[in-house]
Amino acid sequence: MATIDEHLRLVLARHRIDTSALSPVRGVQSVVEPTIRQWGGPYIVDIGPSGSFAKGTAVGGGTDIDIFVSLSSSVPDPLKTIYETLFTAFSNLGFQPRRQNVSIGLSVGGWKVDVTPGRRQDQYGNYHSLWRNKTGSWLQTNIKEHCRVVSGSGRLDEIRLIKIWRNRYGLSWPSFYLEMFVIDALRGARIGNLEANIITVLRATADTLATRRLIDPANTNNTLSETLDANDKFHVSQTARAGLNSPWNVVFQ
Known part of the structure; x- marks a missing residue:
């Protein structure tokens, strides 16, 4: 039987997009x-x-x-x-x-x-x-600054898993806002510790999505956390809370 970490990596492989030069x-x-x-x-x-x-x-x-x-x-x-x-x-x-x-x-x-x-x-x-x-x-x-911040964050696997989760449950969560939320939620967490990091992100989503303020790193006048309204934030948070109490193979497929 696969461990949780192995299961998450299998999910990542299943949803991988070829971005190579020959894609x-x-x-x-x-x-x-x-x-x-x-x-x-x-x-x-x-x-x-x-x-x-x-x-x-x-x-x-x-x-x-x-x-x-x-x-x-x-x-x-x-x-x-x-x-x-x-x-x-x-x-x-x-x-x-x-x-x-x-x-x-x-x-x-x-x-x-x-x-x-x-x-x-x-x-x-x-x-x-x-x-x-x-x-x-x-x-x-x-765009170049956005790519630099996200691609160099060391959190690509966690971001991709949260996007897979978002898509599975049909959640409204703009991608750049989601990416910056994951990076912020994992500030100081060990890179590569996939299972623990995903729990951290889901907990942060459940508990702080409504209140955590995130700013576009390329535009201090653009508040990313305002790109989602209160109702959508509530729905995302509740889905994250439910996910924390559900089997991993149900939440991530």
């Missing part, structure tokens, strides 16, 4: 890139993977790949216009895009894809401004 999902970029380049023209700075795929925290059942479109700071259009015209460009070519908070959702060859356009805040830096549909306002972000 089939990387081919999605070659499908959507011509549309993006035709739309953005000379203002395109870079197009590449971002989000969970780039950070090493992707799991089956979520978005298969996130693609970030970096635009020059010289783009004259307002952020909302940037978002809407890219949405229209995808729509005109039959991609059937979906409006999301800062990204545009697509289905490409069976893959779930999120494309996010952002305008650089200056000519050479990594800080970008995004249009945020939920609030009808702009948001500052730094």
Whole structure:
């Protein structure tokens, strides 16, 4: 019979996403890139993977790949216009895009894809401004800084397991908020101590999700813990509390 640690590692292996240079999902970029380049023209700075795929925290059942479109700071259009015209460009070519908070959702060859356009805040830096549909306002972000903080945290296995748990129970918990919560909850905990660390995270989720304040490391004006409302936080917390009292092979599959 497998130990709890062995079971968790089997679950991680079962939900692993290939993010290597030869990963089939990387081919999605070659499908959507011509549309993006035709739309953005000379203002395109870079197009590449971002989000969970780039950070090493992707799991089956979520978005298969996130693609970030970096635009020059010289783009004259307002952020909302940037978002809407890219949405229209995808729509005109039959991609059937979906409006999301800062990204545009697509289905490409069976893959779930999120494309996010952002305008650089200056000519050479990594800080970008995004249009945020939920609030009808702009948001500052730094994708490279997000990737550095998460991928270098030493908590990728714990983050991936909590995402697997979130997806299994259909919980609403934005990925970057979840990632930063796990990192914060495990501050000072031994790296690699998977069973104990997951218990720590579930306890923190049950007891402190409603009150723990987390700030975007790339934007002190963006409070990550405000991206989930009180009702959703309560539901996530209650599910974590139930998980602490349930068999591991039921909670993590």
